[in-house]
Amino acid sequence: AQKITQTQPGMFVQEKEAVTLDCTYDTSDPSYGLFWYKQPSSGEMIFLIYQGSYDQQNATEGRYSLNFQKARKSANLVISASQLGDSAMYFCAMREGSGGYQKVTFGTGTKLQVIP
Amino acid sequence: DARVTQTPRHKVTEMGQEVTMRCQPILGHNTVFWYRQTMMQGLELLAYFRNRAPLDDSGMPKDRFSAEMPDATLATLKIQPSEPRDSAVYFCASGLPGLSTDTQYFGPGTRLTVL
Numbered sequence: 001a002q003k004i005t006q007t008q009p010g011m012f013v014q015e016k017e018a019v020t021l022d023c024t025y026d027t028s029d030p031s032y033g034l035f036w037y038k039q040p041s042s043g044e045m046i047f048l049i050y051q052g053s054y055d056q057q058n059a060t061e062g063r064y065s066l067n068f069q070k071a072r073k074s075a076n077l078v079i080s081a082s083q084l085g086d087s088a089m090y091f092c093a094m095r096e097g098s099g100g101y102q103k104v105t106f107g108t109g110t111k112l113q114v115i116p
Numbered sequence: 117d118a119r120v121t122q123t124p125r126h127k128v129t130e131m132g133q134e135v136t137m138r139c140q141p142i143l144g145h146n147t148v149f150w151y152r153q154t155m156m157q158g159l160e161l162l163a164y165f166r167n168r169a170p171l172d173d174s175g176m177p178k179d180r181f182s183a184e185m186p187d188a189t190l191a192t193l194k195i196q197p198s199e200p201r202d203s204a205v206y207f208c209a210s211g212l213p214g215l216s217t218d219t220q221y222f223g224p225g226t227r228l229t230v231l
Binding site: 035037043044045046047050091103104105106107108109 | 149158159161164172205207209219220221222223224225227
């Protein structure tokens with residue numbers, strides 16, 4: 001079974017609108033972390049946001065928020081007020097375990113295109 | 117602004133040649149990862165180190181790939197001999213377990229083309 005599933009290969013959003021990128025995960029470990037990374041066409045991987053499995057509140061970082069639904073094992077990324085510069089690939093990732101073990105599994109990504 | 121650096125950024129070589137990629141992790145980070153990204157396979161973990169010791173290299177073809185950390189400021193990934201199927205972008209990332217975010221920070225990548 002896939003540990004990280006991103007079901008949307010590509011999405012379009014109008015500039016200034018909000019968009020949700022889906023991510024579901026599969027783990028039996030009670031301690032885990034969820035990440036989102038952005039990869040623009042230039043190729044670098046940019047860390048956006050993190051959610052720990054024991055965090056009570058959804059993580060937010062500026063225009064990015066993570067809609068964490070633990071029972072449903074989903075960790076969707078919400079981008080508010082989309083900008084042209086948000087056009088990129090977005091990867092969801094999960095780190096399982098604690099105690100400093102940091103092996104991370106990445107999803108296949110969603111390509112977001114922001115339309116002017 | 118602390119960043120992971122990687123050299124070279126681009127490498128074109130011929131099949132059979134040795135390729136060495138270098139990574140300088142963020143100062144103070146004690147965990148270093150090597151990933152390979154291709155269109156077909158996505159992002160794959162090749163190996164990772166903690167305090168310069170290899171913890172997991174199960175994702176790496178052992179017959180031709182080797183990864184080392186000669187010191188805390190340098191990680192290397194070598195391919196010998198290289199093959200066309202090794203063409204990919206190789207990312208290095210570093211992190212520091214125990215931080216609240218447990219985040220890995222990526223370098224800009226080395227784009228390798230093996231002819």
